[in-house]
Amino acid sequence: MKKLFQKILLVLSLFLLLEKESIASSEKLSEDDSIYGLSIHLTDQDGKKLGLDVYKGQYVVMSLFYASCNYTCPILIDALKKMDAALDEKTRLKTRILLISFDPENDTPAVLKKLALQHKLDLSRWKLASPEKNEVRDIAALLGFTYRSIPEGGFNHTSGVTLLNPLGIPLLQEEGLARIAELIPEKLKKEF
Amino acid sequence: MKLIAWLAGVCIWMICGEVLANPQAGEGMVRVEGGILVPFYPPSPKEKEIPVKSFWMDKTQVTNAQFLSFVKQNPSWRRDKIKKIFADARYLSYWQTPSSLGNAKPDQPVTQISWFAAKAYCQAQDKRLPTENEWEYAAQASPRQANARKDMEWRTHVLDWYTRPAPKELPEVGKSEPNYWGLYDLHGLVWEWVLDFNSSLISSDNRENATSPDKNRFCGAGALVATEKDDYASFMRIAFRTSLKATYTTSNLGFRCAKDL
Numbered sequence: 317m318k319k320l321f322q323k324i325l326l327v328l329s330l331f332l333l334l335e336k337e338s339i340a341s342s343e344k345l346s347e348d349d350s351i352y353g354l355s356i357h358l359t360d361q362d363g364k365k366l367g368l369d370v371y372k373g374q375y376v377v378m379s380l381f382y383a384s385c386n387y388t389c390p391i392l393i394d395a396l397k398k399m400d401a402a403l404d405e406k407t408r409l410k411t412r413i414l415l416i417s418f419d420p421e422n423d424t425p426a427v428l429k430k431l432a433l434q435h436k437l438d439l440s441r442w443k444l445a446s447p448e449k450n451e452v453r454d455i456a457a458l459l460g461f462t463y464r465s466i467p468e469g470g471f472n473h474t475s476g477v478t479l480l481n482p483l484g485i486p487l488l489q490e491e492g493l494a495r496i497a498e499l500i501p502e503k504l505k506k507e508f
Numbered sequence: 509m510k511l512i513a514w515l516a517g518v519c520i521w522m523i524c525g526e527v528l529a530n531p532q533a534g535e536g537m538v539r540v541e542g543g544i545l546v547p548f549y550p551p552s553p554k555e556k557e558i559p560v561k562s563f564w565m566d567k568t569q570v571t572n573a574q575f576l577s578f579v580k581q582n583p584s585w586r587r588d589k590i591k592k593i594f595a596d597a598r599y600l601s602y603w604q605t606p607s608s609l610g611n612a613k614p615d616q617p618v619t620q621i622s623w624f625a626a627k628a629y630c631q632a633q634d635k636r637l638p639t640e641n642e643w644e645y646a647a648q649a650s651p652r653q654a655n656a657r658k659d660m661e662w663r664t665h666v667l668d669w670y671t672r673p674a675p676k677e678l679p680e681v682g683k684s685e686p687n688y689w690g691l692y693d694l695h696g697l698v699w700e701w702v703l704d705f706n707s708s709l710i711s712s713d714n715r716e717n718a719t720s721p722d723k724n725r726f727c728g729a730g731a732l733v734a735t736e737k738d739d740y741a742s743f744m745r746i747a748f749r750t751s752l753k754a755t756y757t758t759s760n761l762g763f764r765c766a767k768d769l
Contacts, residue, residue: 454624462708464707472551
């Protein structure tokens with residue numbers, strides 16, 4: 317039995333050695349690496365229809381959330397506000413924040429708008445938006461999120477943010493929220 | 509007489525309409541009767557029994573020949589055209605050219621395929637990838653039983669494949685004994701993508717632990733509440749899926765499609 321288990325561990329460790337893809341390591345980046353190649357249909361807090369590339373041409377901080385989540389999502393918004401406040405004026409003018417919902421069924425424009433007002437988000441630079449229901453898994457897969465709906469309603473999900481350059485190429489993908497208020501301004505500083 | 513002909517015409521029209529409006533599963537699919545899945549690793553205390561609705565599932569994994577015809581019709585999924593965000597560099601790299609198989613056999617399962625590509629293929633057939641629950645439900649069937657998880661002999665047989673290294677040359681699809689539902693090769697050929705491969709959080713629940721999402725991601729955390737602790741094959745599938753990213757392509761990972769009834 318012990319031998320069998322060792323064999324299993326061996327096979328398993330081979331799977332886990334799958335190559336890790338590297339994020340935006342300066343060489344040979346093209347539009348081909350841009351996440352804007354994913355065609356999805358967003359509706360924002362004003363009911364406006366948008367593509368994922370709504371902020372193409374600007375630096376974008378992108379993340380996933382859902383409005384009825386009262387634990388991580390306020391933390392996410394607070395962390396992003398802190399991050400935003402830590403940017404210098406010039407950088408801030410060129411940076412946008414796009415939050416995409418896991419929960420298009422409930423996150424209607426009215427719900428998104430209410431959340432934006434509640435958190436006093438600057439809607440000239442922030443957008444909250446819902447994709448079509450069958451597009452959620454694509455954007456989650458692209459941004460490296462793991463999530464599942466839970467029977468009592470809502471979702472369990474990992475949290476993190478992705479920083480995109482003006483072409484939509486990821487410059488930084490951070491799991492967890494604790495360090496984004498330092499990491500993102502730092503990264504952006506190098507871009508200007 | 510005219511009336512009869514007219515009525516017959518209407519009947520034919522109605523039948524055709526019915527068939528078109530309610531398409532049966534395409535050829536090569538079988539119906540899996542719904543039931544209750546007792547997940548190996550219950551994702552939450554409320555999900556120890558998960559109802560699975562009846563669905564259609566492809567009898568076999570998608571083959572090289574089938575995927576070749578898909579990329580011919582949808583050139584944006586050729587290995588030389590695919591956007592890098594949808595697949596890593598090994599995507600279909602074992603084919604001789606972007607549009608010919610070379611030494612790869614037409615009836616071998618297609619592998620080195622990303623989740624995005626598998627999903628696009630199924631969509632093009634008016635199908636979808638099976639969910640993890642559907643896949644696990646279908647895969648607990650032995651040739652004679654819809655649920656053979658308590659059958660130690662069968663379990664050993666399944667585990668035996670997991671512990672064997674992959675053969676140099678993959679067998680063709682549909683050559684093994686079909687399971688209770690008429691599905692081939694759910695165990696024993698290559699691993700398969702599922703729609704919600706990125707849903708196993710194990711214990712990295714965002715509501716428990718906001719700062720270190722990877723803490724206790726699997727293994728020990730899973731073992732505490734797994735329903736059958738010696739079901740190594742189920743352990744391995746969970747660990748495997750948890751390690752995947754949507755762009756990964758490996759030589760032992762393929763897929764098949766499913767469809768709602």
